[in-house]
């Protein structure tokens with residue numbers, strides 16, 4: 001098998017081994033403090049020479065809180081991500097005022113040109129979709145969008161022809177759709193089979209594993225990049241594991257926290273390109289990045305993980 005020129009040894013190992021993989025990086029010490037040398041592994045965007053770091057940032061909460069909390073929480077989390085080689089930041093159109101402030105963060109010299117920003121359209125009606133496209137472009141300072149997604153398939157038939165056109169015109173490098181609801185997976189699968197998607201974004205975790213039955217294998221077969229949302233079910237996962245100790249066998253795959261327990265479950269799937277984690281806390285982002293280091297669970301261990309949490 002030929003190794004593409006710009007594929008690092010680490011990317012290559014990941015693409016080869018998939019589930020049950022041993023990431024070619026040393027695990028950080030238990031307790032989660034990463035060293036400055038710990039750089040996130042990357043995986044290829046299928047069909048391209050480009051790679052993405054395997055943990056990213058879902059920015060919804062800290063961006064929505066900009067009016068009350070200011071921009072430092074979102075900047076602090078992005079800073080932590082970049083310090084460890086991360087660069088994927090997922091967002092959706094907010095009020096013009098919020099996106100203007102968030103855009104100023106993204107344009108700061110410390111971040112500018114270093115991020116892969118995935119944007120969305122999440123509205124009804126063509127005119128409103130076009131306006132959101134323009135808002136996305138303003139957010140990233142007028143440059144080509146890295147990834148434009150139709151969120152939750154909302155008014156998809158109306159937006160999709162324009163999304164295809166924006167890719168053709170070079171206004172978006174990659175295009176895709178998202179879902180965060182297992183009840184939408186059948187409709188999502190039909191769309192995946194019908195359209196030329198570069199990326200799909202879906203909910204998947206140790207407590208919401210359904211995507212591994214059909215959507216993730218299909219994405220792999222069709223050569224689509226995969227972003228994962230709801231790794232912690234928007235936080236409700238932590239309520240369910242609260243007060244429980246990690247099983248001793250979590251150390252067998254270098255897992256040091258409940259956050260890493262779900263993230264390592266996700267990252268062990270070979271179709272996953274990048275898991276998005278939402279947080280307002282840089283220390284939590286550091287914990288989440290830590291999931292990308294050391295061993296990942298194999299299939300038998302993943303079954304054990306699912307069985308453990310099903311009664312929580």
Ligand SMILES: NC(=O)c1ccc[n+]([C@@H]2O[C@H](COP(=O)([O-])OP(=O)(O)OC[C@H]3O[C@@H](n4cnc5c(N)ncnc54)[C@H](OP(=O)(O)O)[C@@H]3O)[C@@H](O)[C@H]2O)c1
Pocket residue numbers: 057058059060061090091151152178179180201228229230231232233234235238259276277278279280281283284285287288
């Ligand atoms: N349809 C769609 O397209 C769609 C839908 C949903 C989400 N998304 C995307 O996915 C992203 C992720 O959102 P989500 O809803 O899926 O949220 P999530 O990442 O599953 O959970 C976020 C929650 O987990 C907590 N958390 C994160 N890391 C933690 C850690 N290490 N330890 C303890 N608590 C931790 C956060 O609290 P703290 O702030 O205290 O850390 C927050 O309450 C969104 O921002 C968005 O980009 C897309």
